Amino acid sequence: MNLLQSLKAKLLRALAKRMKGKFVYDAAQFPLRAVAEEFIPTAWGPARALFYWPNTPPAQPLPVYLNLHGGGFVAGVPEHDDSYCRRLAHNLGCLVVNLDYVLAPEHPFPAGLRQSFAVLEWLAEQATALGIDPQRIAVGGHSAGGNLATGVANLARGHQRLKVVHQVIDYAALDVSQDPAFKLSSLDQPLLRPGLMRFFNSCYLSDPTQALDPLVSPLLATVGELRGMPPATLITAEYDVLRAEGEAYAEKLRQAGVPVTERMFAGCDHMFTHLGPDDSAEQAWQLMEDGLRGAFRVEKGEAVAVSSADALV
Known part of the structure; x- marks a missing residue:
């Protein structure tokens, strides 16, 4: 990490903290x-997280959704996703954990990913005390957070104490190995530009060859390596420079036998779920909510069936 890189990262964070979403929900709509x-x-220090507890009777352990914010692995704060996390916790009756993972360049790959996974394991370890179901966990994120979510889902496969039942991949960076200059949009000035993406990549990767690691660039994973990944809700935007890699990753997941609900939102650019257009943003959040609700219900049903069968033995 060099001084100029560090100063630029701090400036971006200061700007990001002042940013407000143009499309947000009124907290009063979704009481918690x-x-x-x-x-x-x-291992990377205390991870700050916002816990959103639904106002539901604690009759059964709650499912959990781990949310990972965007910001190019360098900037962004969980508060950017606050109103959306409130909506999901209220509407789904789940605990939403909105994580403030460590950022690059101070903490390059794999720190943010590994810390996010460590939080997932901590949740499973504390499941009884928290009143949550470690077999009904979903992960998701936006932009860089979507990249991290795919990595967390990958690391969780076959885990003995927890199960990731769904992944939300919202206009994510899925091929960091490709030169940003070749990531094109039909807009003259899309939200993401090559210079900014190169800066994000230089901060996140201490060695450029790390871009070839499927945990950095999930699109580079083989079909065989993707088998057993949890079902996905994958969202892309027509004008987003990350659209092509999102669509290619959805297709590769399907080739691996992973159920994928995919939608490309016409007339939208990167971060449209936070910046609008409002109608498209609302539809995207509903799509995410529907995917999570279905996954939580399926796993709950399977858990009940297993318990009933055990009782007959």
């Missing part, structure tokens, strides 16, 4: 039992 700030111990 509580929103709490928690600090989760990890």
Whole structure:
């Protein structure tokens, strides 16, 4: 990490903290039992997370959704996703954990990914105390957060104490190995530009060859390596320079036998779920909500069936 890189990253973070979404929900629409700030111990220091507790009777363990914000692995804060997390917690009756993972260049790959996964494992370890179901966990994210979500889902496969049942991949960066100059949009000035993407990549990767790692560039994983990944809701935008890699990743998941609900939103650019158009943003959030609801219900049904069968033995 050089001084200029560090200063530019700090400037971007300062700008990001002042940014407000143009499309947000009124918190009063989605009342919750509580929103709490928690600090989760990890090898990369305490991970700050916002916990959104639904106002539902604690009759059964709650499913969990781990949300990972965007910002090019360099900027962004969980508060950017606050109103959306409130909506999901209220409408789905799940605990939403909105994570403030460590950022590059101070913490390059794989720190943010590994810390996010460590938080997932901590949730499973604390499942009884928290009143959550470690077999009904979903992960998702936006832009860079979507990239991290695919990595967390990958690392969780075959885990003994938890199960990721769904992944939300929202206009994610899925091929960091490709020169940003070749990531094209029909807009003259799309939101993401080559210079900014190159800066993000230089901060995130301490060695450029890391871009070839499927945990950095999920699109580079083989079909065989993607088998067993959880079902996905994958969203792209017509004018987003990341659209092509999102569509290619959806196709590769399908080739691996992974169920994918995919939608490209016409007339939209990167970050449209936060910046609008409002109608498209609302439809995208509904699509994410529907995917999560279906996954949580399926796994709950399977868990009940298993318990009933055990009782007959």
